Amino acid sequence: MNRIPALLKFRSIIYAYYGRHGRDLPWRKTVDPYIVLVSEIMLQQTQVERVLPKFKLFLQTFPTIQLFATASPAAVLRVWSGLGYNRRALHLHKAAQQIVSDFSGSVPSSYESLRRLPGIGPYTANAILAFAFNRPVLVIDTNIRRVYLHFFFREKQGVGDAEFLPIMRKTLDAKNPRRWFNALMDYGAMLGREHANSNRRSKHYVKQSSFTGSTRQIRGKILKLLLFRPHTSAQMKEIIEDSRLEAILADLEREGFVERNDKEYAIRSSA
Numbered sequence: 001m002n003r004i005p006a007l008l009k010f011r012s013i014i015y016a017y018y019g020r021h022g023r024d025l026p027w028r029k030t031v032d033p034y035i036v037l038v039s040e041i042m043l044q045q046t047q048v049e050r051v052l053p054k055f056k057l058f059l060q061t062f063p064t065i066q067l068f069a070t071a072s073p074a075a076v077l078r079v080w081s082g083l084g085y086n087r088r089a090l091h092l093h094k095a096a097q098q099i100v101s102d103f104s105g106s107v108p109s110s111y112e113s114l115r116r117l118p119g120i121g122p123y124t125a126n127a128i129l130a131f132a133f134n135r136p137v138l139v140i141d142t143n144i145r146r147v148y149l150h151f152f153f154r155e156k157q158g159v160g161d162a163e164f165l166p167i168m169r170k171t172l173d174a175k176n177p178r179r180w181f182n183a184l185m186d187y188g189a190m191l192g193r194e195h196a197n198s199n200r201r202s203k204h205y206v207k208q209s210s211f212t213g214s215t216r217q218i219r220g221k222i223l224k225l226l227l228f229r230p231h232t233s234a235q236m237k238e239i240i241e242d243s244r245l246e247a248i249l250a251d252l253e254r255e256g257f258v259e260r261n262d263k264e265y266a267i268r269s270s271a
Contacts, residue, residue, distance in 0.1 A: 007170050010151055011180075018183035021190065023048070026055060028182060033107035033132040034065040034096075040127050041092045041119060046083060048189075054083050065105055069096040073256070074267035078227050084216070086223055090256060091119025109133050130181050136174040138165060139181045143188025150191055218248050223267070226258060230266035 025048065027039035038058060042051045061079050062068035068076075073090060080089035095117040099107055107128065108114055114125040129135040140161055148164040173180035211217055221240050225231055237245055249265060252258045259268045 007167070011171050011173065014147070014180075014183045014187050017187050017190070018179075022183065022186055023189075026052070027131075031132055031134070031178075033109070033128065035059065036128055036132040037095070037107055038092065040124050040131070041088050042083060044088060044124070045085060050083065054080070065096050065107070066100055068093070069100040072269055074227070074269060077223060077257075077267055081224060081227055084220060086220065086257065087255070088119060094118040095120065107132065109135075111137070127181075130177045134176065134178045136172060136177045138168050138172070139177075140168075141185065141188075143185045143192065144181065146188040146191050147184050150195065215244065215248060218242050218244060219252065222248065222252065222265075223257065226265060226267050230261070230264040232263045233265065236265075 027035060030036070039051070039055060042055055042058070058079050061075075062071060071093070073093060076089050076093045077086060080086060083089075098117055099105060103113070108117075109129070109132075111125050111129060114120050114128055115122070120128075123139065123141060126137040126139045127141075129137045130139050145161065148167060149159060152164060152167055153159045218240060222236065222245075225236060225239065233246060233249060236249075242248075249258070253260060253265070256268055258265050260266075
């Protein structure tokens with residue numbers, strides 16, 4: 001089979017779907033690197049539907065990176081509350097402060113500089129380069145991985161990302177990677193709804209553990225309590241009946257989420 005026509009046909013299929021069913025998402029209406037940064041951190045391990053209302057509230061509260069950088073951790077967590085994975089909020093906050101201090105408030109446009117920011121891994125760095133700066137990098141998330149597995153590895157198990165990177169390079173729309181990766185994400189989201197999960201055939205697939213009863217759930221409950229007023233551990237024990245409470249409080253204090261004044265715990269007041 002002649003691979004080039006097949007690869008070009010693949011691109012036309014993706015773009016045809018995107019033209020008919022592309023999602024109207026607010027972060028796609030701008031190339032402001034700060035807004036793209038916020039959206040990418042919010043979307044980590046979180047569904048679009050949950051992100052949308054928080055994204056709007058976040059930008060209403062912190063419309064500029066300078067204003068966000070000067071906010072207190074408590075203010076940041078109040079806006080973030082409900083999205084989960086609260087560590088992302090503090091990483092984003094510290095990244096904003098570093099961008100203001102080291103880059104005069106402009107989100108850096110190099111992979112190396114982005115990777116040095118708190119909470120920015122390889123995927124997020126490349127996503128910012130593609131969506132904010134339209135750079136022809138390779139972006140791989142759950143939905144994009146699902147697309148390549150569906151089209152090019154239908155019968156294969158344990159597929160590593162390295163196996164489809166050459167195909168990604170050949171199919172990449174280097175003139176408009178921003179549009180191309182948005183199209184891939186939307187096609188992958190459709191596959192996730194309407195077809196068997198091809199990501200199970202990826203060797204990188206990890207089934208998400210249950211949230212109910214998890215340490216993450218208890219952490220969220222503690223932070224939600226402290227967003228309104230300080231509590232002693234005894235007061236929290238009356239509301240959160242879990243033997244891990246003291247250990248989780250110690251973790252939150254060590255990680256910079258909370259601070260203890262005398263016997264009361266509160267959201268940390270300063271960065």
